[in-house]
Amino acid sequence: MALAFNAIAANTPKKEIGIQLYSVRQLLEPGKKYDGNVGGLMEMLGKMGYTQFEAANYNDGKFYGLTPAEFSQAAIKAGCKVTSSHTGRPLNDEELRSGDISGYLAYWDRLLDDHKAAGISYVVLPWMNVPSNLADLQKQCDALNKVGLMAKEKGLRFGYHNHSHEFQKVEDQTMIDYMIEHTDPQNVLFELDVYWAMMGHASPVDYFNKYPGRFPLLHIKDRREIGQSGMVGFDAIFNNASKAGLEKYYVEIEEYTDGIEKGAKESADYLLKAPFVKSSYSKK
Numbered sequence: 001m002a003l004a005f006n007a008i009a010a011n012t013p014k015k016e017i018g019i020q021l022y023s024v025r026q027l028l029e030p031g032k033k034y035d036g037n038v039g040g041l042m043e044m045l046g047k048m049g050y051t052q053f054e055a056a057n058y059n060d061g062k063f064y065g066l067t068p069a070e071f072s073q074a075a076i077k078a079g080c081k082v083t084s085s086h087t088g089r090p091l092n093d094e095e096l097r098s099g100d101i102s103g104y105l106a107y108w109d110r111l112l113d114d115h116k117a118a119g120i121s122y123v124v125l126p127w128m129n130v131p132s133n134l135a136d137l138q139k140q141c142d143a144l145n146k147v148g149l150m151a152k153e154k155g156l157r158f159g160y161h162n163h164s165h166e167f168q169k170v171e172d173q174t175m176i177d178y179m180i181e182h183t184d185p186q187n188v189l190f191e192l193d194v195y196w197a198m199m200g201h202a203s204p205v206d207y208f209n210k211y212p213g214r215f216p217l218l219h220i221k222d223r224r225e226i227g228q229s230g231m232v233g234f235d236a237i238f239n240n241a242s243k244a245g246l247e248k249y250y251v252e253i254e255e256y257t258d259g260i261e262k263g264a265k266e267s268a269d270y271l272l273k274a275p276f277v278k279s280s281y282s283k284k
Contacts, residue, residue, distance in 0.1 A: 018051070024260055028064070036064075038057075038065075039075075046079045048264060053082045054086060055086065058085055058115070122158075129165075130165050160190055167200025167201065176202075205233075205237065217248055221252045
């Protein structure tokens with residue numbers, strides 16, 4: 001299988017393509033092919049054409065059971081780099097009620113230090129429930145601004161990733177719009193998941209135009225493998241990447257037609273071959 005990956009990669013143009021490791025998490029489960037061996041998993045993905053990873057398994061100072069330094073070295077050994085991570089939490093009910101967020105900020109302080117030690121550039125909060133009122137949503141935005149400033153002072157970038165529920169209304173305001181408008185663009189970025197935006201009845205390109213430069217990260221996602229459904233306008237999304245402010249994107253796959261490895265490879269091939277996808281969007 002590895003030989004086949006290398007043969008295909010040699011005949012396709014090199015591009016910076018990221019993948020959210022959540023997409024292949026099942027291969028790390030006990031008894032599965034890469035049981036606990038995230039380094040081997042990243043090496044396999046690198047042979048498919050992926051060049052960077054977004055983590056989704058930080059816990060108590062470790063990534064997939066590895067120290068920050070070990071995790072970074074495992075990616076480098078695979079010829080790739082971990083550039084982003086989904087992690088963290090929003091304010092909980094007690095913090096919203098009391099206003100005491102000292103423990104919350106201490107939690108984020110350690111988390112950010114561990115991510116910096118792993119050489120990760122972007123730290124992304126992947127989920128927040130829909131608040132019951134705008135007052136609580138504003139408190140969450142204020143907290144995001146504080147974490148974003150902490151990240152910036154450590155040389156990191158901090159952001160938020162959407163699902164479909166952020167396109168619901170909180171009182172009379174669309175949640176995601178309110179979040180974008182009430183966070184500091186110097187400290188808080190947004191990673192737009194283009195599939196979940198569509199499931200929320202929103203156009204990714206419309207959001208690029210409404211909030212230019214606020215989406216330096218994208219999740220490139222489809223119903224199954226990338227390009228499988230025909231319902232996501234990836235050409236329009238990538239053709240408007242400059243308006244979004246795109247720097248990096250990550251494939252995310254939650255359902256597969258015919259196996260995880262095959263689906264991950266098909267998704268990489270789609271982007272490698274797509275004429276509307278540039279070799280790189282990095283600003284550095």
